[in-house]
Amino acid sequence: MASTLAAAGHEVVAAMPPRFAGLVATDGVTVSAVASDPVEHWRRHHLGGGPEARHWSAVFTGGAVADNFRALRPVVDDFKPDVIVRDGSDFASCLLAETFGLRQVVAPSGVSNRLDPADVLVALNEHRTRLGLRPAGDPYRVFGSGLIDFMPPAYSFRAYPARRMLFYRQPAIVDPADPSLTRWRPLLNSGRPLVMAALGTVVPEMAALRRAGGRIPERMAARYDASVLLQDIVTALAGLDCTALVATGGIPVTPPRGADVHVVEHFPQPALLPHARLFLTHGGYNSIREAVLAGVPMVVVPRFGDQPANAERVRRLGLGTSVPHPDAGTIEAAARRLLDDREVLGRARAARRAMLDLPPLETLPRDLERLTGS
Numbered sequence: 001m002a003s004t005l006a007a008a009g010h011e012v013v014a015a016m017p018p019r020f021a022g023l024v025a026t027d028g029v030t031v032s033a034v035a036s037d038p039v040e041h042w043r044r045h046h047l048g049g050g051p052e053a054r055h056w057s058a059v060f061t062g063g064a065v066a067d068n069f070r071a072l073r074p075v076v077d078d079f080k081p082d083v084i085v086r087d088g089s090d091f092a093s094c095l096l097a098e099t100f101g102l103r104q105v106v107a108p109s110g111v112s113n114r115l116d117p118a119d120v121l122v123a124l125n126e127h128r129t130r131l132g133l134r135p136a137g138d139p140y141r142v143f144g145s146g147l148i149d150f151m152p153p154a155y156s157f158r159a160y161p162a163r164r165m166l167f168y169r170q171p172a173i174v175d176p177a178d179p180s181l182t183r184w185r186p187l188l189n190s191g192r193p194l195v196m197a198a199l200g201t202v203v204p205e206m207a208a209l210r211r212a213g214g215r216i217p218e219r220m221a222a223r224y225d226a227s228v229l230l231q232d233i234v235t236a237l238a239g240l241d242c243t244a245l246v247a248t249g250g251i252p253v254t255p256p257r258g259a260d261v262h263v264v265e266h267f268p269q270p271a272l273l274p275h276a277r278l279f280l281t282h283g284g285y286n287s288i289r290e291a292v293l294a295g296v297p298m299v300v301v302p303r304f305g306d307q308p309a310n311a312e313r314v315r316r317l318g319l320g321t322s323v324p325h326p327d328a329g330t331i332e333a334a335a336r337r338l339l340d341d342r343e344v345l346g347r348a349r350a351a352r353r354a355m356l357d358l359p360p361l362e363t364l365p366r367d368l369e370r371l372t373g374s
Contacts, residue, residue, distance in 0.1 A: 001085060001107060001361065001364060002014045002024070002026060002029045003026040003028075003029060004171075004361050004362060004364055004365065005085075005364065005365050005368070006026060006027065006028030006029050007028070007362075008362070008365035008366075009365075010028075010365060011028075011030075011079075012028060012029045012030065013029075013030045013031075013032055013075060013079045013081070014029050014030070014031050014032065015032040015033075015034060015035050015072055015075055016031065016032075016033060016035050017033065017035050017036065017037035018033040018034075018037070019037060020033075021033035032075050034071045034072065034074075034075060035068055035071055035072060035090075036064055036067040036068050036071060058123075060089045060090075060091060060111065060112070060115070061091055061115075061119075061120055061123035061124065062123070064092070065091050065092045065095065065123075065124070065127050066092075066127065066130075067092075068090065068092030068093070069092040069095055069096060069127075069131070071092075072092055072093065072096055073096060073099070076096050076100055076102075077100075081102060082102070082103070082372045083102060083103045083104065083105060083145075083368055083371065083372050084096065084097045084102055084103070084104045084105070085104075085105045085106075085107055085148075085368070086104055086105075086106060086107065087106075087107050087109050087112075088106050088107060088108055088109035088111075088112030088113070088147075089109045089111055089112045091120065091123075091124060091127075091142070094124065094142055094144070095124065095127060095128065095131060095133065097144060098128075098133055099131070099133065103144060103145045103371050103372055104144035104145060105144060105145055105146050105147075105148065105166070105368065105371070106142075106143050106144060106146070106147045106148065106162070107148050108147075108148055108149055108150055108151075108285070109285065110284055110285030110286065110305065110306045110310075111305050111306045113157050113158050113159060113285060113306055113309075113310075114159050114305075114306045114309055115160070116139075116159075116160060117139035117140055117142055117143075117160055118139045120139065120142055121136060121138075121139040121141075121142070124136070124142065140162060140163055143162035143163070143164070145164065145371050146162060146164040146165065146166045146367075146371070147161070147162035147164070147165055147166065148165075148166045148167075148168060148364075149165055149166070149167050149168075150167075150168060150169070150170040150289055150355070150358075151167075151289065151292070151355065152167065152351075152354040152355060152357070152358060153165070153167065154354065155292065155317060155351050155354060155355075157285060157288070157309075157310060157313055159309070166364075166367060167358050167359065168358055168359055168360065168361045168363065168364060169355060169356060169357075169358040169359060169360050169361060170289055170293050170355060170358075170361075171361050172270075172293070181268070181271055181272070184245075184267070184268075184272060187243050187245055187262060188272075188275045190243040190260070192241060192242050192243045192260065193241075193242045193243070193277035193278065193339060194242065194243050194244075194245065194272075194275055194276045194277055194278075195237055195240065195242045195243070195244045195245070195276065195277060195278045195279075195280065195335065195339075196244075196245050196246075196247075196267070196269070196272060196273065196276045196278070196279050196280070197233050197234075197237065197244065197245070197246040197247070197279070197280035197281070198246070198247040198267070198269060198279075198280075198281060198282075198287065199226050199229070199230065199247075199249065199281070199282040199301075199303075200281075200282045200284040200286075200287060201249070226249075226251060226303070227251050227252070227253070229301060229303075229326060230246070230248055230251055230253045231253045231254070231328075232326060232327050232328040232331055233246060233253075233280060233301075233328075233331060234246055234253050234254070234255045234256070234259075234261050234263060235255075235256060235328040235332075236328045236329070236331035236332035236335060237259070237261050237280075237331075237332075237335065238255060238256040238259035238260075238261050239332050239336075240332065240335055240336055240339065241339075242260070242277070242278075242339065243260050243262070244259075244260060244261040244262065245262050245264070245267060245272070246261060246262070246263050246264070247264055247265065247266050247267050247269070248263055248264070248265060249265060249266070250265050269287070269290060270290050270294075273290055273291060273293075273294035273296055274294045274295075274296075276294065276296050277296070277297075277339060277345075278296065278297055278298075278299065278335060278338055278339055279291045279294075279296045279297070279298050279299070279320075280298075280299045280301065280331070280335065281298055281299070281300055281301070282300070282301060282302060282303055282307055283300040283301070283302040283303075283306075283307035283308070283310040283311045283314070283322075284306075284307065284310070285306060285310060288300075288310055288314065291319075291348075292319065292348070292351050292352060292355060293352060293355050293356075294352065295348045295349040295351070295352035296348060297319060297320045297338050297341070297344045297345055297348045298314050298319060298320030298321075298348075299320055299321055299323060299331065299334045299335050299338060300314050300315075300320060300321070300322045300323065301322075301323050301324075301326045301331065302322065302324060308322075308324065311324065317347070317351070318343075318344060318347045319344065319347055319348050319351055320338060320344065320348075321334050321337070321338060
């Protein structure tokens with residue numbers, strides 16, 4: 001979105017945690033690497049349990065809001081924007097918009113799809129009181145001037161839609177013919193259906209934390225420990241007539257000997273998904289959007305956060321199946337069934353067409369100009 005706004009001639013400042021700053025290299029976009037890191041905040045304030053750790057939303061509406069408000073206020077004061085486009089889980093920017101009298105538009109994010117605005121209202125009103133802002137009475141005020149969604153209305157994963165929804169086509173950030181895919185061509189041209197599997201970024205981060213001696217409460221550790229699940233996935237895929245590609249995030253697994261199962265630490269997921277026949281995923285919102293855009297059915301093995309609800313939504317939409325209690329046998333059975341199911345494949349391709357029918361993201365700058373009267 002930042003590059004689209006910059007290409008339309010707008011000045012753009014993108015605020016983010018320092019570890020993401022190197023990922024943004026777009027002409028016309030100034031990066032401000034001052035935002036607090038939600039993973040680091042979670043490690044510092046929630047791993048030890050306590051009242052805030054009882055609900056996932058506390059990670060986003062708790063102390064991180066105050067930390068980010070303090071970090072971002074000088075950026076807003078110096079840049080003086082006309083509008084703030086914020087991530088759905090960044091509630092500090094919601095309060096900054098109110099402090100400076102600015103319009104705000106909310107971009108999609110996974111966990112925020114499931115947060116009840118009434119619950120968020122209570123937490124944000126506590127922050128408003130501490131900041132000297134007037135408490136809000138309308139829970140849906142949190143969505144400001146509009147909520148962006150990259151999924152068509154019939155396929156949306158929003159549990160609580162805003163009164164004003166702004167729908168755009170998710171950008172295709174890769175070209176399937178890109179020569180950088182050369183490494184993967186033998187798998188794409190194997191003559192067998194390609195099945196991809198990945199569990200996102202949070203689970204490998206938690207595994208790395210544990211390897212480094214970090215403490216995770218036992219009641220949480222089982223949800224974040226993916227070593228058994230990944231081994232079950234490679235075992236399950238070895239029993240299918242397919243070429244399988246599994247991203248482990250560095251978690252060690254051993255495919256059965258002689259199996260057409262290829263284990264790597266990472267792969268370019270958006271680039272490869274259009275070539276896949278089936279996708280095994282943890283059910284993260286970004287991964288689901290990428291799979292729908294590629295027209296690929298899904299086997300979802302949810303772990304935590306918004307993933308169980310996302311998995312159920314995939315099932316209800318007929319775009320795949322959910323395996324909430326996975327082992328090698330249940331995963332293999334689910335994958336085998338979907339590989340043979342032409343109806344699910346047809347629904348996945350219909351969902352892709354619906355995504356492609358949305359207005360292009362290039363219409364966002366015009367919409368923001370209308371909101372601000374510029």
